Amino acid sequence: MREVEKVIDEKKQGKALLTEHKKENTKKLFIESYGCQMNMNDSEIVAAILSEQGFNTTQSLEDADLVLVNTCSIREKAETTVRNRLKKYNHAKKHNPKMKVGVLGCMAERLKAKFLEEEKIVDLVVGPDAYRDLPNLIEEVEAGRDAVNVILSKDETYGDVSPVRLNSNGVSAFVSITRGCDNMCTFCVVPFTRGRERSRDPKSIIEEIRSMEEKNFKEITLLGQNVDSYLWYGGGLKKDFSKASEMAKATAVDFAQLLDMCATEFPKMRFRFSTSNPQDMTLDVIHVMAKHKNICKYIHLPVQSGSNKMLKAMNRQHTREEYMDLIDNIYKIIPEMALSQDMIAGFCGETEADHEDTLNLMEHVKYSFGFMFAYSERPGTLAAKKMEDDIPLETKKRRLQEIINLQQKHSLYRTQEHVGKIQEVLIEGTSKKSENHWKGRNTQNTVVVFPKENYQMGDFVNVKIEDCTSTTLLGEAVGYSENN
Numbered sequence: 001m002r003e004v005e006k007v008i009d010e011k012k013q014g015k016a017l018l019t020e021h022k023k024e025n026t027k028k029l030f031i032e033s034y035g036c037q038m039n040m041n042d043s044e045i046v047a048a049i050l051s052e053q054g055f056n057t058t059q060s061l062e063d064a065d066l067v068l069v070n071t072c073s074i075r076e077k078a079e080t081t082v083r084n085r086l087k088k089y090n091h092a093k094k095h096n097p098k099m100k101v102g103v104l105g106c107m108a109e110r111l112k113a114k115f116l117e118e119e120k121i122v123d124l125v126v127g128p129d130a131y132r133d134l135p136n137l138i139e140e141v142e143a144g145r146d147a148v149n150v151i152l153s154k155d156e157t158y159g160d161v162s163p164v165r166l167n168s169n170g171v172s173a174f175v176s177i178t179r180g181c182d183n184m185c186t187f188c189v190v191p192f193t194r195g196r197e198r199s200r201d202p203k204s205i206i207e208e209i210r211s212m213e214e215k216n217f218k219e220i221t222l223l224g225q226n227v228d229s230y231l232w233y234g235g236g237l238k239k240d241f242s243k244a245s246e247m248a249k250a251t252a253v254d255f256a257q258l259l260d261m262c263a264t265e266f267p268k269m270r271f272r273f274s275t276s277n278p279q280d281m282t283l284d285v286i287h288v289m290a291k292h293k294n295i296c297k298y299i300h301l302p303v304q305s306g307s308n309k310m311l312k313a314m315n316r317q318h319t320r321e322e323y324m325d326l327i328d329n330i331y332k333i334i335p336e337m338a339l340s341q342d343m344i345a346g347f348c349g350e351t352e353a354d355h356e357d358t359l360n361l362m363e364h365v366k367y368s369f370g371f372m373f374a375y376s377e378r379p380g381t382l383a384a385k386k387m388e389d390d391i392p393l394e395t396k397k398r399r400l401q402e403i404i405n406l407q408q409k410h411s412l413y414r415t416q417e418h419v420g421k422i423q424e425v426l427i428e429g430t431s432k433k434s435e436n437h438w439k440g441r442n443t444q445n446t447v448v449v450f451p452k453e454n455y456q457m458g459d460f461v462n463v464k465i466e467d468c469t470s471t472t473l474l475g476e477a478v479g480y481s482e483n484n
C-alpha cells in the first residue's frame with residue numbers, strides 16, 4: 001500500500017477538497033479538465049500515473065512544474081474554450097518559466113502534432129489511450145524536446161490504475177467501464193478521438209469499487225460513452241466479439257449482469273450509470289434496476305431528435321417509434337423513473353416539421369432534465385464530409401431556445417411531482433446559496449436542499465420535500481434512511 005496523506009480543507013466543511021498526496025513527491029502538477037465525466041475520470045487516472053513519477057497535484061497554476069489540460073472536441077465552442085485557456089497559461093509562464101504544458105484528451109487526438117505548431121506554449125500532446133506513456137513523454141519534455149503520442153489502442157482500459165480522486169467531495173466517484181464508441185453517429189467526433197469500443201474486466205471494476213467503499217465513498221457512477229453496450233469476454237474490441245471462442249461467448253458479461261453484480265456485491269453503495277444509448281439499452285437493465293434499491297432510478301437516454309428523417313441522417317440506429325416504445329416500457333416497469341435527454345437543434349437538412357417532431361416527442365416523454373445544443377459541424381465526421389451544414393445560425397438558435405423553454409416547463413412539472421413526498425437523499429456538500437443548508441440528490445438525480453441540523457457529509461437522510469423550483473427541491477430532514 002502506498003502511503004497516502006489526505007488533505008481536507010476544514011474551512012470548506014461540506015465541500016471538502018480531498019486530494020491524495022504522497023509525502024516523498026516533490027514536483028507539482030496542475031491538471032484541469034473540460035468536457036465529459038469521462039475526461040474528469042481520465043484526469044484522475046493521469047494524476048495516479050504521475051503520482052508514481054514524483055508529482056503531487058496543486059491548485060495553483062503559478063507553482064506548477066507541469067500543467068496538463070484535458071480537452072474536449074465535441075463542439076467548436078469546447079475547443080475555443082481550451083485555446084483561451086492556453087493563452088492564460090502563456091501569461092502564467094511569464095512568472096514561472098520552468099513550467100511545461102501538455103494537452104490531453106480529444107483535442108490532442110484530433111489535432112495531433114499540429115498542436116505544437118499552432119500553439120507555441122504546448123510541449124506535450126497525448127491522446128486518451130496513451131496516458132501510460134506519460135512518464136517517457138515527460139522525460140523527453142524535461143530534456144527540452146517536444147513529445148507526442150496519440151496512438152489509439154485496442155485494449156487500453158487503465159483497468160489496473162487506481163485513480164487519484166481530484167476535487168472530490170469524498171462521497172461520490174466515477175468508475176470507467178468502457179472506452180471508445182463504435183456507433184458512428186454522423187455528427188459526432190468521439191469515435192475518432194476515443195477510438196473503438198472496449199470493455200473493462202469486471203474483476204478490476206469490482207476491485208476499484210471495493211477500494212472506494214473502504215475510503216467511505218457512498219455513490220459510484222459507472223461511466224462509458226455507451227454503457228449499455230458493455231461486454232466483457234476476456235478482453236478485446238467489442239466489434240471482434242463474433243470471433244471469440246465459444247467458451248468466451250458463453251461466459252461473457254453484459255451490462256445488465258455487471259450492474260447486477262455491482263449492486264449485489266455492495267448493497268450499501270448507491271449506483272448510477274451514464275451514458276445510455278437507446279439502440280443498445282435492453283429491458284434486462286431496467287429489470288435489474290427494479291430489483292435493486294441501491295441502483296438510482298434515473299437514466300440519461302439521449303435521443304438527439306424526434307424526427308425519423310433526422311435520426312436516419314444522424315445514423316442513430318433506431319426510429320422515433322422504437323424510442324417511444326422503450327420509454328413506455330421503462331415507465332411500465334419503473335413508474336418513478338426519471339429520464340433525461342441530449343438534443344441537437346438544426347442538424348443538416350432539419351425542417352420545421354422535423355423540429356416539431358422533436359418538440360412533440362419531448363411532450364410525450366416529459367424529461368426531468370436536458371442537455372441541449374445547436375449543431376456544430378466537426379471536421380472529419382461523416383456529416384462534415386457528406387452533408388451540408390445548411391441551417392442558418394439564427395434558425396438553429398431559435399429552435400434550440402424553443403427546446404430549452406419546453407424542457408424548463410417539463411423540468412418544473414417533474415420537480416413538482418416530488419413535492420409532499422419523503423425521499424432518500426445522499427448528502428454531497430453545502431448548498432451553493434446557503435452555508436446552513438446541505439445539498440444532495442434523490443434517486444431521480446434531482447438536487448435537494450435542506451437545513452443541515454446535525455447531519456454530515458455522506459449521510460443518507462430522509463427528506464420531506466416541501467417546495468421546488470424547476471431545478472431544485474427544498475425540504476427538511478425527517479431522520480436517517482435505513483441505508484445509513
Ligand code: SAH
Pocket residue numbers: 036074075187188189190224225226274275302304342343344373374375376377378
Ligand atoms: N455517448 C456520449 C455522447 C457524447 S457527446 C456520452 O457519453 O454522453 C454528448 C452530446 O453532445 C451528444 O449526445 C450530443 O447531443 C452532443 N453532440 C455531439 N456532437 C455534437 C455536434 N457536432 N454538435 C452539437 N452537439 C453535439
Ligand code: F3S
Pocket residue numbers: 181182183184185188189190191225226277
Ligand atoms: Fe458520439 Fe453517438 Fe457514440 S453521440 S459518443 S458516436 S453514441
